[in-house]
Amino acid sequence: MINKDNYCVIMGGGIGSRFWPFSRKSLPKQFLDFFGTGRSLLQQTFDRFNKIIPAENILVVTNDMYADLVKFQLPELKEDQILLEPTRRNTAPCIAWASYHILAKNPTANIVVAPSDHLILKETEFLDAINNGLDFVSKSDKLMTLGIKPNRPETGYGYIQIAEKEFENFYKVKTFTEKPELELAKVFLDSGEFYWNSGLFMWNVKTIVDAVEKLIPELAEKLKAGPEIYGTPKEKPFIDVRFPSCPNVSIDIGVMEKADNVYVSLGDFGWSDLGTWGSLYDLSPKDERQNVVLKGESLIYNSKDNIVVLPKNKLAVIDGLEGYLIAESDNVLLICKKDEEHAIRKYVNDAQMKLGEDYI
């Protein structure tokens, strides 16, 4: 039951450094195959949505510099399904562009917007929720997001507080909350009212365009145009001129937190944003001493609670380490405490300052 009005926008322009040195500026996280499955996170995201959305309705928005990577990893995409941002902005300009692009092609489109670099373990439940959500927004002018049932007081995620139930799993949203301190996260967890903000959205194309035009008019005025621009050879030159002057604002802050027609669909999808090495550690199979070896060969002695990520065929011999991240990729080896990974940004900065672009 594939609905030709359903579209998917995959956001794949990030250059996050949290997985450095495994992720590099020239090859960020979404293009990596963390678990050795043979498919990158971007490819997995495409594969997942392609089960319910026609391939020709799937768009990838990324940065100019990743054009070749996306084409290489997703040869299924035609040229006009890859939207290339000339400069890095935030999610609101990305989503606004994709929405105007789709509107010009199909004014009754329903859209799911998804990050390119998240992990979903329970795919059937996830796709059911997406289908239900798209069906819901096709019939109403609601802005939908996906809320994840929390299983721990995670301080690395934003939370969504729910209000009254609309029907089934659909709730009106009361508030969006930024990443909380641990004490507050525990209160959230116990309350049963707070869900993790997945950063995944569903809406009808007219609903999101209306919302952007109403709530971020300074963005809409830069990108608003019709079929005389979007879907024609004029689109990319138009974007290259207009996009750099768009405001740097997220869709959460620019639209979701301000709109009064925001709903959330709740579920448990085995979801992770794979935001940190720690989250990867939590998700991965462990040996009897709680060590995780994601790639490469290893001989581990007198060690526990470590996560080891190596190039294929590399052997690590580790003796006497507890709670460390040992990550090697290309020309960089990183050894630090697993819970000190917030320092990675500092390492990357220092590497760039002292050694130049070769190591970042």
Next chain:
Amino acid sequence: MINKDNYCVIMGGGIGSRFWPFSRKSLPKQFLDFFGTGRSLLQQTFDRFNKIIPAENILVVTNDMYADLVKFQLPELKEDQILLEPTRRNTAPCIAWASYHILAKNPTANIVVAPSDHLILKETEFLDAINNGLDFVSKSDKLMTLGIKPNRPETGYGYIQIAEKEFENFYKVKTFTEKPELELAKVFLDSGEFYWNSGLFMWNVKTIVDAVEKLIPELAEKLKAGPEIYGTPKEKPFIDVRFPSCPNVSIDIGVMEKADNVYVSLGDFGWSDLGTWGSLYDLSPKDERQNVVLKGESLIYNSKDNIVVLPKNKLAVIDGLEGYLIAESDNVLLICKKDEEHAIRKYVNDAQMKLGEDYI
């Protein structure tokens, strides 16, 4: 003042695993350039002796499997200056062969026998001692060894106890001692009578041949022959047949500890046998937190007393480690406590058992 009767025998057949993964079975320690000087330990040894000994009088004894490595690293050597053992024995068969080989060419030769993989920092003092020693043995039937003035109660070296002085720095040897426990090593150090055994020897060719024939007759009977064999095309086939049945005995145990004409020349030459990562750490320049980085780039945070050895151009970011060895070479990364390096032999065995020859 180069004496054409002076010869040097460099012993370069070892396959020690103590520097794994930096040293490999296919590329052992003597062929490596530990300090990034551009010359391997073997090459440095050759360069050093070539200042006082004619290049054509320098022999390298090694294993068949390292023939190409020696030829590549020392193109100065002619084919007949590289003695290729068909199988690994110990130092006595190696030295006996080299001695018969030299005897056939020059019955009045004086020989210095040296390991290929030691470090000498005070070269002038060292070469003076060698010249004096060779002069001494050219005029007397003494077996000479080089004793190093100890600067710490090292438990990794053998010791030589001296008896009465012969003249200048030359002393008669009272006893040879195996590696002592720490308490005994402290007594040795305080006594002023004990010197480190450098494993470097000097003697007249007739003196050493006589000593081998008298003290290890079962070895001499295998290798004894004259110019009808040695220095002719018959030499290598002769050795290939005879050498494997030679007794596996060291020159220290087979000759030096038994002979009564053993003398030692004393000195301080900035010498190290580079026997362990720890000795390399001790010798190397350190940063203000006592970290040693021998090769590669590094960013080191909250860490002290580590030794880091990486491939050229590799960057290591290290945060929160104290007293570790971090060594990477080719397809192996080793992280272990610096003072647990005796376990390296176990790591190598385990790597071979579990993963095969690719990693050893």
